[in-house]
Amino acid sequence: MLRSVVFAASLLAATVLSAQSPAAPATLRSILLEQLRSSxxxxxxxxxxxxxxxGMSPEQASWIPRNAAGKVDPENNHSVGMLAAHLVFWNERSLQQLRGEKPAQFSGNNDETFNKFDAKSWADIVSRLDKVMIGFEEWTEHASDADLAKAASTLAHVGTHNAYHTGQILYVRKLQGSWNPANGVK
Structure with a gap:
């Protein structure tokens, strides 16, 4: 009897595990692509x-949260446009480096990366953000295994950095009242 129970439990566990496992085993490439695409x-x-x-207007993308006194909150002092411009700056530099290109000179002051935004540049920022993310995905799909292994940490950090700032973007949009919770975050 005990043997039958153990066998049945083992069979059930194997069935559950096989139903959860993808058809092909995960690879470094597939994991990095999944992370890039999800961000x-x-x-x-x-x-x-x-x-x-x-769906954000340039005016909405320019809005900066204020505290109760009407002052810019020093802890939350970026607009959606500023956050997106920051992502574009670092993502384009990282992709250029992966491609073996030399990025433009940079002073090293990270604050400057947020300030490369104004309302007139919003459509361009959104377009460049999409384009650079597609660039990462294409590079990852076609890189040699050796190049991919060398770049794995950078690509993982790109996905994490993007997810972090996307969370900030959603927070600012919620404060502003411009986020529709039907789009993914309640």
Missing amino acids: HNKAEWFTPVNAAVA
Whole structure:
């Protein structure tokens, strides 16, 4: 009897595990692509950046949260446009480096990366953000195994950095009242 129970439990566990396992085993390439896509345009565990910035007017993208006294809050002092411009800056530099290109000179002052935004540049920022994310995905799909292994940490950090700032974008949109919770975050 005990043997039958153990066998049945083992069979059930094997069935559950096989139902949860993907058809092909995960690879470094597939994991990195999944991470890049989920932070770009594929809603899975969290809202991707494309959905977070979609449908915003330049005026909405320029809005900076204020505290109760009407002053810019020093802890939350970026607009959606500033956050998106920051992502574009670092993502374009990282992609250029992966491609073996030399990025433009940079002073090293990270604050400057947020300040490369004004309302007139909003459509361009959104377009460049999408384009650079597609660039990462294409590079990852076609890189040699050796190049991919060398770049794995950078690509993982790109996905994490994008997810972090996308969370900030959603928070600012919620404060502003411009986020529709039907788009992924209640």
